[in-house]
Amino acid sequence: MSGLRDVARAIDAARRGWPLVIQGAARALSLLPVESADSGRLAEFLAGGAADLLLSAERAATLKLGNQREAAGGGAVRIAHAPWLDLDAAVALADPARDLATPLKGPYRAIAPGAEDAAGAAIKLARLAGLLPAFFVRDGTTPDAPAPGAAAVAAYDSPGRLVIASRARLPVAQAEQAEIVAFRSADEAVEHVALVIGAPNGAPPLVRLHSECLTGDVFGSLKCDCGPQLDAALARIAAQGWGVLLYLRQEGRGIGLVNKLRAYALQDQGFDTVDANVRLGFAIDARDFGVAARMLELLGQRRIRLLTNNPAKVAGLSAAGITVEERVAHAMAPNPHNHGYLATKRDRTGHML
Numbered sequence: 001m002s003g004l005r006d007v008a009r010a011i012d013a014a015r016r017g018w019p020l021v022i023q024g025a026a027r028a029l030s031l032l033p034v035e036s037a038d039s040g041r042l043a044e045f046l047a048g049g050a051a052d053l054l055l056s057a058e059r060a061a062t063l064k065l066g067n068q069r070e071a072a073g074g075g076a077v078r079i080a081h082a083p084w085l086d087l088d089a090a091v092a093l094a095d096p097a098r099d100l101a102t103p104l105k106g107p108y109r110a111i112a113p114g115a116e117d118a119a120g121a122a123i124k125l126a127r128l129a130g131l132l133p134a135f136f137v138r139d140g141t142t143p144d145a146p147a148p149g150a151a152a153v154a155a156y157d158s159p160g161r162l163v164i165a166s167r168a169r170l171p172v173a174q175a176e177q178a179e180i181v182a183f184r185s186a187d188e189a190v191e192h193v194a195l196v197i198g199a200p201n202g203a204p205p206l207v208r209l210h211s212e213c214l215t216g217d218v219f220g221s222l223k224c225d226c227g228p229q230l231d232a233a234l235a236r237i238a239a240q241g242w243g244v245l246l247y248l249r250q251e252g253r254g255i256g257l258v259n260k261l262r263a264y265a266l267q268d269q270g271f272d273t274v275d276a277n278v279r280l281g282f283a284i285d286a287r288d289f290g291v292a293a294r295m296l297e298l299l300g301q302r303r304i305r306l307l308t309n310n311p312a313k314v315a316g317l318s319a320a321g322i323t324v325e326e327r328v329a330h331a332m333a334p335n336p337h338n339h340g341y342l343a344t345k346r347d348r349t350g351h352m353l
């Protein structure tokens with residue numbers, strides 16, 4: 001599908017600081033990501049015409065720019081160009097790291113994004129590229145820039161084309177009888193993985209959906225509960241004799257490692273995990289559990305028992321056709337560093353803790 005190839009090229013361009021185009025149903029937007037731009041790239045981009053700034057609705061709301069009406073639909077707010085809206089000012093609008101230190105320039109004026117579908121797709125594309133959701137933007141196309149349609153961006157990470165790419169026996173410390181299964185999609189670069197423990201015994205498998213957390217899974221971070229949850233899930237599945245751990249490549253609840261570390265830096269300034277995500281311009285939780293449902297289907301498991309405290313995982317799987325016969329609580333003892341994080345999950349994101 002050439003549309004998906006154009007999305008992949010656009011993600012690559014965004015990471016490299018090259019311009020890209022998103023074709024909306026009514027009109028196209030030319031875009032240059034604020035994070036990866038430099039003054040030379042910006043000057044080239046501006047040679048095509050004056051550029052406004054596109055921010056996610058969450059970031060605009062944090063800055064008290066724009067309002068719900070403007071944010072409705074596309075999930076993006078466009079800030080009209082002004083002489084003082086240079087690269088430095090754009091970085092200050094995009095990156096919350098300096099929010100408390102530097103007062104905003106301005107005044108800034110929010111205008112309608114123009115092509116709401118393309119604007120919303122741009123915000124999603126920034127997340128897929130692991131970049132801050134902020135672009136220099138102008139109407140129309142740019143020669144030689146990748147130009148996916150907004151609909152292709154929206155469909156980009158849908159799990160329909162996921163297949164099992166490879167599987168092999170993998171004895172692990174917690175379970176000698178285990179098999180690793182790698183999944184691949186023609187559309188996406190990331191590879192999700194399942195660890196199937198034991199052998200089907202007729203009962204619904206005990207399943208854990210684990211979203212990637214480099215800091216917790218590899219370094220034993222005490223800021224979250226991911227590492228202990230991963231270990232405990234493997235132990236509990238092994239004790240049952242049969243089950244599946246899905247290792248989902250959804251680092252930082254889907255915003256990527258760099259953006260998660262930005263969220264951690266904001267947490268060091270006193271914001272909680274929810275407010276940090278929103279301040280960066282992202283949804284509180286950017287994950288879609290449809291991919292997990294597809295993995296379970298490919299493994300032939302449509303009825304499961306799910307280890308989680310997160311009702312959104314149960315709802316996401318159910319909406320995608322998986323029957324969750326039982327939710328099995330999976331709470332870990334808190335430590336002094338993750339106590340606040342766990343309290344926020346309980347109080348603000350509906351976790352049953």
Ligand SMILES: Nc1nc2c(ncn2[C@@H]2O[C@H](COP(=O)(O)OP(=O)(O)OP(=O)(O)O)[C@@H](O)[C@H]2O)c(=O)[nH]1
Nearest residue numbers: 211212213224250251252253260263273308309310
């Ligand atoms: N953006 C962001 N992501 C975080 C933060 N702390 C942990 N994460 C990520 O959150 C995800 C943790 O997901 P899960 O272990 O599936 O936990 P959960 O959604 O709380 O649900 P259960 O553990 O199943 O109850 C991982 O991708 C972590 O990288 C944070 O402060 N900010």
Ligand SMILES: [Zn+2]
Nearest residue numbers: 213216224226
């Ligand atoms: Zn973690």
